[in-house]
Amino acid sequence: MLDKNGIARRIAQEVKDGMYVNLGIGIPTLVANYIPEGIRVVLQSENGILGMGPFPVMGKEDADLINAGKQTITLLNGSSIFDSAMSFGMIRAQKVDLTILGAMEVSEQGDIANWKIPGKMVKGMGGAMDLVASAKHIIVAMQQVNKAGQSKLLPRCALPLTGVRCVKKIVTELGVYEIAEGGGFRLLERAPGVSVDYIRASTAGTLIVDHEVCEMHD
């Protein structure tokens, strides 16, 4: 079974040389720590940055320089700053190659819910609805089973949707899945030490197992 860093490390393998990538808040942010040597990527932050760098060293924090998670950050050589309309303009125009974001629920059709629990929690969608409506490639990083033991890979989302039929790939503590054409979670890889039976029991939606599924490797 993978921890948060393990999920981030696995997703980092999906990042290819030359990509512009938007990382959501939470596990997706950790992906930046595991991008393999020699892979050149440009991180987009939707508050208006291309070329986001790591956190600053102590004493160098700048209140005017934050990422979409409101964290103080730095800029890399070759970075640029722009307003919020241009930021979502480049997202809508599909200039950003890959979007990695968290989710509360994903359906077997690729629908995603991650912004609201009616009557309980209403934080808002931020940029997530814009990202999922336009991105060419969307990977979801999430815990497959919640604290109450319920699967979050569902036949249909129960929570209000963020986007429909948009998720392509999902990486959880248990495995890697793609949304199959016509629906269903196709199991691509198992997390170390996790059996297909355990994964089946942890997937409420349709699980598709085409062949002997490999354990993921580093």
Add this chain to the structure above:
Amino acid sequence: MIDKTVHSVETALADLSHNMVIMVGGFGLCGIPENCIAELVRKKVNGLTCISNNAGVDDFGLGLLLQTRQIKKMISSYVGENDAFERQMLSGELEVELIPQGTLATRCLAAGYGMPVIYTPAGVGTEVAMGKEIRRFTYNGEEKEYLMESAFEADFALVKAWKGDTAGNLIYRSTARNFNPLMAMAGKITVAEVEELVPAGTLDPDHIHTPGIYVHRIFQGKTYEKRIEQRTVLNPKGS
């Protein structure tokens, strides 16, 4: 050159009154018009409809106006940092319209560019789409559905820039730019507060982000706290 200078925030907001629609620049606490917000608290204007990406934190930014119950309605994309907000919203005291961040930005842009509507795919198939006109368009070789969204109308836009000149030209610094140039274009009356106000002719015209035509009143802010919401540093313990 037309002089847009006003000498105090009191003068700049003298005719901002109850029940108006206002835009407030900033992303989180980054690039917010601190002086204007403080003046709204002092003036005790209430019943405000406030268009701003976020709602501040409990004791800073727009959170100050929520504490005093001066805001009737918020139009935002993300409000997760403010507990008072969440309480007032869930209890129904505060009216809230949550909209996608790119939609919020582009509705400001549309207002400043003289376009009454935009079409965006953000929110198609979700509750955001309820009651909205949907049309199919082909873009980038792909046909899909788009929602029609209208340009914002606001009585006042309150923005914050790094430098400005007496002609109202503005330059923003780093990610404090965010929604500020978009809202600056969208107010019936746009008030800009700046860290440094210089005479017209001092700033390089090639470096201007917001041309002065969009700005009606400009003043130099008194003090800026520039509070950091999430102070994150590398190796905080030197590890």
